[in-house]
Amino acid sequence: MAQEKVLAEIIQTxxxxxxSARIVIQTTPSGVFSILNNPKxxxxxxxxxxxxxxxxxxxxxxxxxxxxxxMHLGVNYRIRNTIVxxxxxxxxxxxxLGQWRWRYELVDIGGGATQVTETFDGTYAPAIAQIWLNLRxxxxxxxxxxxxxxxxxxxxxxxx
Numbered sequence: 001m002a003q004e005k006v007l008a009e010i011i012q013t014x015x016x017x018x019x020s021a022r023i024v025i026q027t028t029p030s031g032v033f034s035i036l037n038n039p040k041x042x043x044x045x046x047x048x049x050x051x052x053x054x055x056x057x058x059x060x061x062x063x064x065x066x067x068x069x070x071m072h073l074g075v076n077y078r079i080r081n082t083i084v085x086x087x088x089x090x091x092x093x094x095x096x097l098g099q100w101r102w103r104y105e106l107v108d109i110g111g112g113a114t115q116v117t118e119t120f121d122g123t124y125a126p127a128i129a130q131i132w133l134n135l136r137x138x139x140x141x142x143x144x145x146x147x148x149x150x151x152x153x154x155x156x157x158x159x160x
Contacts, residue, residue: 008118008150010143017122017130019143022115023150027157029089029106029114035156036092036104039067039081045156047148048141052076062086067094093121098129116153118146 011020025032035041039057050073057067063086071077085093085103093103101121109115120142122133133139 006151006154008147008154010147011117013119015123016139017125017133018119019139019146020117020119021143021147021150022117023154024109025114025116025154025157026112027114028112029108032106032114032116032153032157033089033092035153037061039069041156042069045149045152047150047152048073048145056080061092061094095124098132099124099126100129100133116150118150118153120146 006023008021008023011022013020035045037060039061040054040059043051043054050071051069052072053070055068055070055078058065061067061083063083065083066080068078068080071079079096081094081096083092083094084101085091089106091103091105093101095101101119101124103119103121105117105119107115107117122130122139125133
C-alpha cells in the first residue's frame with residue numbers, strides 16, 4: 001500500500017508580501033517548539049534547502065538571542081538572525097539584516113496534536129530589501145519553501 005504524501009496547507013493571507021502555510025503535527029507544542037528554538041536543528045527542517053550549517057548561537061533561543069547560519073543560494077554566504085518575537089511553546093520569530101521575518105505560531109488543538117503556522121513576512125523589510133526580494137522573485141519561491149519546511153518539521157517532530 002502506498003504511503004500518503006504529507007502536505008502543508010497554503011494559507012492565502014491577502015498580502016503579497018506575507019506567505020503562510022499550516023500543518024497539524026502529532027505531538028505537543030513543547031515537542032515542536034524544542035526543534036524551532038534550537039538553531040542547530042534548523043538545517044534539518046529547512047524546506048528551502050539553503051541552510052548549510054549552524055555556525056553560532058545558543059542551544060535554546062529566547063527573545064533577543066542571536067544565531068548565525070552558513071547559507072547557499074546561488075552563492076555561499078553567512079547570515080545572523082535575531083529572535084524578535086517569542087512566547088515559549090506558542091510563538092517564535094526571527095529576522096536578519098534584511099528585516100523580513102520567519103514566524104512560527106503553535107496552537108495546542110488537543111489530543112496531543114499541535115497546529116503549526118509558519119509565515120514569511122516581508123512587510124518589515126525596508127524599500128531596498130523589497131526591491132531585492134522582488135527582483136529575486138522571492139515571494140512565490142518562499143511560499144513553497146514555507147510549506148516544505150512544515151512537512152520536514154512534522155517528520156522531525158513525529159519521530160518516535
